Amino acid sequence: MxxxxxxxxxxxxxxxxxxxxxxxxxxxxxxxxxxxxxxxxxxxxxxxxxxxxxxxxxxxxxxxxxxxxxxxxxxxxxxxxxxxxxxxxxxxxxxxxxxxxxxxxxxxxxxxxxxxxxxxxxxxxxxxxxxxxxxxxxxxxxxxxxxxxxxxxxxxxxxxxVDLNLYKNKKVKRDISKWKVGFIGRKEKYKASNEIVDILFSLEEHLKEKIEVHVALYLSDDNKDKLFAYNFHEVNSDADLANFYNECDILIAVGLIEDGAFHYPCAEAMASGCLVISNYAPLKDSHLRIDSFSALDVTDKLTYCLEIMSPKQIDSEIERNSQIMQNYxxxxxxxxxxxxxxxxx
The missing domain is CATH 3.40.50.2000 (Glycogen Phosphorylase B;)
Structure with a gap:
């Protein structure tokens, strides 16, 4: 053909x-x-x-x-x-x-x-x-x-x-005393990078003390000034991106439009063993899923990860995400x- x-x-x-x-x-x-x-x-x-x-x-x-x-x-x-x-x-x-x-x-x-x-x-x-x-x-x-x-x-x-040979869980041990929270920074406003930074900036101090922020690809000068501290990751290849996901414990993959649509950061992070907070597919049947972007909902989900989820719940969430990704x-x-x-x- x-x-x-x-x-x-x-x-x-x-x-x-x-x-x-x-x-x-x-x-x-x-x-x-x-x-x-x-x-x-x-x-x-x-x-x-x-x-x-x-x-x-x-x-x-x-x-x-x-x-x-x-x-x-x-x-x-x-x-x-x-x-x-x-x-x-x-x-x-x-x-x-x-x-x-x-x-x-x-x-x-x-x-x-x-x-x-x-x-x-x-x-x-x-x-x-x-x-x-x-x-x-x-x-x-x-x-x-x-x-x-x-x-x-x-x-x-x-x-x-998704390339499941590249995007896979390589995490050996998770240090939950200092959670690595990441997101993919983008210039397009509907990608919600500004909103994610505002959420992290507005976290209560005791939550900020528990996290280490990781940003890949892009971060505006204004957002650089807002973030209390962050680690920036250059992405020049898919391998760089895979390494970024494996550096993160939690990935915030949200956007302002197209709720429920397939979203690469959401999918790749799920395959890479991250806890994923998202309003996109393929995340489903998860307590960390939100129906549509809301700063309050994202903050609540992040707080849930940091303060409420037990090690058993974390493992269960990651395993379910891994099973979902086998179809992709x-x-x-x-x-x-x-x-x-x-x-x-």
């Missing part, structure tokens, strides 16, 4: 990680599928390794950026049509619009990993993203809670996968995706 995945470029975002890994899984050990990314010649290369082909269209630049952008999109459509794929998988609202211009014989899927109509700041992109969910494409979502119920005519729910191996996720597109559902 020939599968084409049109992209505008590659980066380090979670969505691009999913595409790279998914493409490799769709190819499979026996190379049962021919998978290609089709992109403009804009200098971007996959940050995350993939076994898929990378096919570039000609990049046009005549000094008029809107024209260049539209011309590149047209080139991607033309190149995709020339490849005559059996399946096209869109993952971004712009590539969803490109997919509808391919042959009627091509099965067209839209793998939705985020509600981009909420995330985009540009009002035009917000509107375009919203209407992309109305296009005649077969929608696969990574969470049933991503879209409004009246838009939820998806054919399957397939979450992202890339092999399992790839197999589910193959089943869907092979059936032509």
């Amino acid at each position: 020939k599968i084409v995945i049109p992209v505008i470029g590659f980066g380090r975002a979670g969505g691009e990680r999913v595409l790279s890994k998914l493409a490799t899984e769709l190819i499979g050990d026996n190379k049962e599928n021919d998978v290609s990314f089709v992109k403009p010649r804009n200098g971007t290369k996959p940050y995350y390794p993939t076994s898929a082909n990378i096919i570039e269209s000609t990049f046009h630049s005549d000094g008029f950026k809107p024209f260049d952008y539209l011309r590149n999109l047209l080139e991607i459509v033309i190149l995709c049509r020339k490849l005559k794929p059996d399946v096209v998988i869109a993952n971004y609202f712009i590539t969803a619009y490109l997919a509808i211009f391919l042959s009627r014989k091509t099965s067209k899927y839209y793998y939705i990993q985020a509600n981009e109509s909420k995330i985009n700041k540009n009002i035009i992109f917000k509107v375009l993203a919203f209407f992309s969910y109305l296009l005649p494409l077969k929608k696969i979502v990574n969470s049933t809670q991503l879209l409004p119920k009246w838009l939820n005519n998806y054919i399957a729910e397939i979450p992202a996968g 191996s890339w092999k399992n996720i790839g197999s589910k995706f193959k089943t869907i597109i092979s059936s032509g559902k």
Whole structure:
């Protein structure tokens, strides 16, 4: 089966990680599928390794950026049509619009990993993203809670996968006299980094004495001044990220939108043996789960970890999380995706 995945470029975002890994899984050990990314010649290369082909269209630049952008999109459509794929998988609202211009014989899927109509700041992109969910494409979502119920005519729910060989519990001994509390810092406001810092800053003194704060990836200058003390972790690879999770006893993985959606820090921390406080999937059936972001709820859950949970409860929580994560191996996720597109559902 020939599968084409049109992209505008590659980066380090979670969505691009999913595409790279998914493409490799769709190819499979026996190379049962021919998978290609089709992109403009804009200098971007996959940050995350993939076994898929990378096919570039000609990049046009005549000094008029809107024209260049539209011309590149047209080139991607033309190149995709020339490849005559059996399946096209869109993952971004712009590539969803490109997919509808391919042959009627091509099965067209839209793998939705985020509600981009909420995330985009540009009002035009917000509107375009919203209407992309109305296009005649077969929608696969990574969470049933991503879209409004009246838009939820998806054919399957397939979450992202996690590399369980990399993200695993390597903790030998847990020193509960000084808890290591961590979070992944992000610039985007909806990622709630500011709110997490405010929560830690506002903790009662006897709780602050019990914790050691660990931050990975990013921390603004304002938040550096607010935190009473912290350890910052550079993340330049997945291995760095795995080491960060294994440094933490508790990970706060919360955000301001998309409650219940699949969330990489939540999943990776669960696989790495952390106690996880989150409003995201795959955390479930846990006393540390919150339905929606609330500073009071996060503070209560953190206090519960620090002062109430017994060693037995901690072990039970970590073991349950580990069992949940066994279903999120890339092999399992790839197999589910193959089943869907092979059936032509």
